[in-house]
Amino acid sequence: MKIGIFSNKGTASTRVSNALKSKILDEHLTLDNDHPDIVITVGGDGTLLSAFHHYEDQLDSVRFVGIHTGHLGFYTDWRDYEVDELIDSLAHDNGQSVSYPLLDISIEYSNGDQQTMLALNESTIKKVTGTMLANVYIKDQLFELFRGDGLCVSTPTGSTAYNKSTGGAVISSELNVVQVSEIASINNRVFRTLGSPVIISPHEWVRVEPVQLDENLMTCDQKMVENRQIKSVTYRISNRRIAFAQYRHTQFWKRVSESFIGVKPIDQI
Known part of the structure; x- marks a missing residue:
């Protein structure tokens, strides 16, 4: 060995x-x-x-x-x-061994470039300055227009990390699901988001399309994507897993x- x-x-x-x-x-x-x-x-x-x-x-x-x-x-x-x-x-x-789910991330940039990433804990997308506006789709169906600091998308084990601090639920590691939680969303009589975490099944996916392409910051665990115009980010549960002895x-x-x-x-x- x-x-x-x-x-x-x-x-x-x-x-x-x-x-x-x-x-x-x-x-x-x-x-x-x-x-x-x-x-x-x-x-x-x-x-x-x-x-x-x-x-x-x-x-x-x-x-x-x-x-x-x-x-x-x-x-x-x-x-x-x-x-x-x-x-x-x-x-x-x-x-x-015992294994845990992972998060597949697909990024499309405004110039047509594409990139894939894999997260153990979570991915976030935020605006560097000001409020982030983004169209959020679930399985290609428009779900909401998000306004706020950003969104956190986590795995079940990652639900105990940043997701938990945003008010997301702690999810059993036995479930192959993705959780989307809001980071300081704006909710008043003019602007409205769901205001609650959303849990996505293995057969669904979430796509986030920032309305303003400049000054967006995306993270994947400790990795960071900045200074690039992000057209969309798609999240889904991965077919790959991490194994522990x-x-x-x-x-x-x-x-x-x-x-x-x-x-x-x-x-x-």
């Missing part, structure tokens, strides 16, 4: 990465950052997002494992002091509870 290590440059992460490399070699496992079977990310969710995009073309053959060296990691199941336990799991790997992968709702609530049984309070 070939193992890749993808780390941020922090002191704690560098220390853990060096320990991992040494112990992997001691177990006679193979280090291969170019074509790995498993990618171990060391850092936090930002590091895992970077690794996801780095290995985007190899998703059919790669599984991810996350070690977090900071305060909170939604995708990272292992702590920095558990390297020995992780190495033991790697040595006894039997191919087990399921050594002890935390169940989604437990992960949500531990990350945001920290609930304890009443007899432990």
Whole structure:
């Protein structure tokens, strides 16, 4: 089995990465950052997002494992002091995995150029200055004329990220759906949007067409598209998925509870 290590440059992460490399070699496992079977990310969710995009073309053959060296990691199941336990799991790997949905993004620019992107968490489209006006279509049917700061389109696992802060729902990772939430929409007696998140089935898609082509900013996870005239952006659930090695992968709702609530049984309070 070939193992890749993808780390941020922090002191704690560098220390853990060096320990991992040494112990992997001691177990006679193979280090291969170019074509790995498993990618171990060391850092936090930002590091895992970077690794996801780095290995985007190899998703059919790669599984991810996350070690977090900071305060909170939604995708990272292992702590920095558990390297020995992780190495033991790697040595006894039997191919087990759990997978999550991804978001397909298709961009059309005013000059006719087209671009496709893939998101693990979310994509946003905003106007750099002023109010964004955009026609929003669902399955090619005009749904609304949006006015506001922008729109956030997320995957189920990404629903716990920026989407949640915009008032979107947290969606089970078992569902292959896309969620569209509004960012500071304008609603008064003159202008009106739905004012609620919208959840799109796997057989539907959302297309956003900015009315003003200049000064629009689009993001895909940590990536950014700016200084280009965006004619339209189409979002739909992807046929591709991200896979995590399921050594002890935390169940989604437990992960949500531990990350945001920290609930304890009443007899432990």
